[in-house]
Amino acid sequence: MSGAIKVxxxxxxxxxxxxxxxxxxxxxxxxxxxxxxxxxxxxDAIVVPGVGAAAPAMDHLREQGxxxxxxxxVRDGRPCLGICLGFQLFFDASDEGDADTxxxxxxxxxxxxxxxxxxxxxxxxxNAVRRHPLFYGVADGSYFYFVHSFAPTPADESVIVARxxxxxxxxxxxxxxxLYGLQFHxxxxxxxxxQVLANFVGLVADATRIxxxxxxxxxxxxxxxxx
Amino acid sequence: MLARRVIxxxxxxxxxxxxxxxxxxxTDEGDPAELAERYAHEGADEIVFLDITAAxxxxxTMLEVVRRTASRAFVPLTVGGGVRSVDExxxxxxxxxxxxxxxxxxxxxxxxxxxxxxxxxxQAVVCAxxxxxxxxxxxxxxxxxxVVTHGGRRTTDxxxxxxxxxxxxxxAGELLVTSMDRDGTRSGFDTDLLAxxxxxxxxxxxxxxxxxxxxxxxxxxxxxKADAVLAASIFHRRMYSVGDVKAAMSAxxxxxxxxxxxxx
Numbered sequence: 001m002s003g004a005i006k007v008x009x010x011x012x013x014x015x016x017x018x019x020x021x022x023x024x025x026x027x028x029x030x031x032x033x034x035x036x037x038x039x040x041x042x043x044d045a046i047v048v049p050g051v052g053a054a055a056p057a058m059d060h061l062r063e064q065g066x067x068x069x070x071x072x073x074v075r076d077g078r079p080c081l082g083i084c085l086g087f088q089l090f091f092d093a094s095d096e097g098d099a100d101t102x103x104x105x106x107x108x109x110x111x112x113x114x115x116x117x118x119x120x121x122x123x124x125x126x127n128a129v130r131r132h133p134l135f136y137g138v139a140d141g142s143y144f145y146f147v148h149s150f151a152p153t154p155a156d157e158s159v160i161v162a163r164x165x166x167x168x169x170x171x172x173x174x175x176x177x178x179l180y181g182l183q184f185h186x187x188x189x190x191x192x193x194x195q196v197l198a199n200f201v202g203l204v205a206d207a208t209r210i211x212x213x214x215x216x217x218x219x220x221x222x223x224x225x226x227x
Numbered sequence: 228m229l230a231r232r233v234i235x236x237x238x239x240x241x242x243x244x245x246x247x248x249x250x251x252x253x254t255d256e257g258d259p260a261e262l263a264e265r266y267a268h269e270g271a272d273e274i275v276f277l278d279i280t281a282a283x284x285x286x287x288t289m290l291e292v293v294r295r296t297a298s299r300a301f302v303p304l305t306v307g308g309g310v311r312s313v314d315e316x317x318x319x320x321x322x323x324x325x326x327x328x329x330x331x332x333x334x335x336x337x338x339x340x341x342x343x344x345x346x347x348x349x350q351a352v353v354c355a356x357x358x359x360x361x362x363x364x365x366x367x368x369x370x371x372x373x374v375v376t377h378g379g380r381r382t383t384d385x386x387x388x389x390x391x392x393x394x395x396x397x398x399a400g401e402l403l404v405t406s407m408d409r410d411g412t413r414s415g416f417d418t419d420l421l422a423x424x425x426x427x428x429x430x431x432x433x434x435x436x437x438x439x440x441x442x443x444x445x446x447x448x449x450x451x452k453a454d455a456v457l458a459a460s461i462f463h464r465r466m467y468s469v470g471d472v473k474a475a476m477s478a479x480x481x482x483x484x485x486x487x488x489x490x491x
Contacts, residue, residue: 018323022298052348117429119350119400122454123230123272123484143230143484145303147325147350166229188303188325190267191486 005204008034008043010070012060014085015049023187027198037069045204046073049187050085051147054109055097057085067102074104079178079204084148087174087181091152105176106155112148114168119149124164126172126184132161134173134180134199142192144172144184151183178207230484231448232455233472234273234433235266235462239308240280242288246411246460256463260295266462267300269469270486274300275328275403275457278308279378286315290322297323307355307403311336316343320351328353328403331376334383334390337397344398349430354399358387358420359407372420379407391424401431403457409437411460416443421451433457441467441475448481 007029009021021031024047034040048070050057061067074080074090082090089101094109101109112120123143128135151170154160162173164183172183180200186193237244237259244262245253256262263274274296278289286309293306306319307328316327333340333354344352357379358372372387391402404424406417416434425432431454434447438458447453461467473483 016297016320016323016325018294018297018321019301023301026301117431119348120229121350121400121431122232124228125230187301190270190302193301 004028004030005045005201005208006030006032006043007045007047007201007204008032008040009047009049010061010066010086011035012050012057012064012066014052014057014060016051017049019185019187020047020049020083023194023197024201027194027201029201034066035064037065040069040073044208045079045081045200046070048080048082048086048089050083050089052085053096054085054088054094054101054150055099057089058099058101061089071102071104074102074179077178079200079207080180081200082179082181083187084183084185087183088150088152090179090181091154094150096150104179105152105159105174105181107153109150109152111150112166112168112170115149116167119147120166121147123189124166124184126162126164128162129160132173132175133203134161134175134196136199137195138192144182144186144189144192144196146172146184148183152181178203228482229454230272231453231476231481232272232433233270233444233469233476233483234275234455234457235263235271235469236275236277236435236457236459237262238277238279238459239289239292240278242292244463245279246463259292260299262463263296263300263304266469267302270473270484271302271462271469272484273303273305273455275305275307277328278306280309286318290318293319293322293324305353307353311339313339313342313346316347316351320347326351326353326401328355329399330355330357333394333399334374334376334385337393340394340397340399344400349398349400352399353401353403353433354391354394355403355405356387356391356394356424357405357407358417360417360420370419370423372423375407379410387420388423388427392427395428395430399430401433402428403433403435404453406436410435412437413439413461415439416447416451416453416456418446418451421447421453425452425454431455441472444472445476445479445481448476449479 088109091107159174164172174181244256303325305326374385433455434453435457
C-alpha cells in the first residue's frame with residue numbers, strides 16, 4: 001500500500017491511549033501519539049480523544065503547546081476528529097467548570113439535566129439527522145458506547161449529523177467540512193465503532209489525495225512556467 | 228434508550244482464564260485476550276477480568292493481559308482483583324482498562340472508593356459485592372445477606388444492602404453483585420438480592436452468580452431490576468452464546484444491542 005494515512009492522536013493526559021491508537025491501526029491508519037506540536041509535522045489528520053473535565057483538559061493542551069497548532073490545523077480546513085471530551089472542546093465554552101474551549105464551532109457544552117442517571121454510561125442508539133459518509137455501512141439506530149455527563153449544543157444546527165436520547169435528546173455526532181465530532185467512543189463500540197473510524201480514515205484519504213493532487217498540479221504548473 | 232448489557236466475565240489466575248465452583252476446583256479455560264476478543268466479536272457489551280490470584284508479584288502479568296486485550300477487543304474493559312491504591316488503578320487504566328472493580332480492598336479501606344472516584348471519576352469505579360444469604364431468624368420475615376470477602380473465604384459483619392448504599396455514597400459508579408450461594412451452581416441469579424439492592428441505589432447494578440441459561444438473564448433484569456447481567460462458564464463452555472442470551476432478552480422486550488448475524 002502506498003503511503004498509509006498518518007493520524008496523530010493528541011496525548012494531553014485526558015484519555016486511555018491504548019484503545020484509540022489500536023483501533024485506528026486496526027482500520028489501516030499509521031498512528032502517532034502526539035504530546036507536543038513537533039509530532040504533528042507530517043501527519044494527515046488529528047484525533048482529539050478524551051475523558052474527564054473540560055477546564056483541566058484545556059490547561060493541558062495549553063501547557064503542552066498544542067492549543068494553537070490544533071486551532072490553526074482546523075482553521076486551515078485539515079481533517080480532525082474529536083471524541084467525547086475532545087468533541088466538546090471544539091465548541092466555544094463548557095458549563096463544566098465554566099471553561100472557555102477551542103471556539104472552532106459555535107455553541108456550548110451543557111449538562112444532560114433531564115437524564116435519569118448521570119453519567120450517561122453504556123450502549124445507546126445513534127439516530128441519523130442527515131446522511132453522512134462518517135456513518136456509511138452503519139445501520140441507522142446502531143448502538144455505540146457512551147460515557148459522559150455533558151453534551152454540546154451547536155448554535156448552527158446544520159452541523160448536526162446524529163442525535164441520541166438519554167432522558168432528553170442530545171447531539172451525538174457533528175460534521176462541518178473536515179471537522180468531525182462524536183460524543184460516543186468509537187474505539188469502545190465494537191464493529192460499528194471500527195466502521196466509523198474506517199470511514200473517517202477514508203475521508204482523510206480522499207482529502208489528502210485531493211490536496212496532494214492539487215499540490216503536484218501546482219508544482220507541475222510552476223515547473224511549466226520556468227520551462 | 229440505553230441497552231441492557233450482557234457482560235462476559237473471565238476469572239484470570241496467573242495470566243490464564245480459569246473456572247471453578249464457588250471459587251474452588253479451578254480448571255484452565257484458555258488465553259484471556261483470545262477469549263475476550265471472541266466474546267466482543269459475538270456481541271458481548273463489556274468484558275470483566277477478575278484477577279483471582281491478585282498477588283502483588285503477578286501485577287505485571289495482569290497489566291500485560293489488559294494491554295493485549297485492549298489492543299484487540301474494542302469494547303469496554305473492567306479489571307477487578309488486587310487493586311489497592313489510586314496509583315495501582317492508574318496503572319490498570321493506562322494499560323487500557325476503562326474501569327476498575329474493588330471488592331476486598333473496598334471493604335478493608337472504604338475511603339479508597341472515594342479517592343479513586345475523585346481522581347478518575349465515578350464512572351471508572353465499580354464496587355464488587357459478594358453476598359451470602361443469612362438464615363432467616365426465628366420469627367423474622369425480612370431476608371438479609373452478609374458480605375463475604377477473599378473469594379468467599381471470609382465473612383464480615385456487613386449487611387450487603389447497607390454496604391451497597393454506602394459504597395455508592397463513597398463514590399462507586401456501579402455495583403457488581405455476586406450471589407455466593409449461586410456462583411457456579413447454574414441455579415439462576417438471586418433476584419431477591421439484586422432487587423433489594425437495585426431499588427435502593429441510583430447507579431447501575433450488574434447481576435452475577437448462577438446463570439444457567441438465557442431465561443435467567445431475563446429474570447435478572449425483570450425481577451432483579453439489574454441493568455446488566457454478567458456470566459462466565461455458560462459462555463466459556465459454549466452452552467449458550469452471547470447472541471442466544473440477547474435473543475431471549477430481546478424477545479422478552481428488553482432493549483439490547485443486537486449485532487448482525489454476518490458480523491459474528
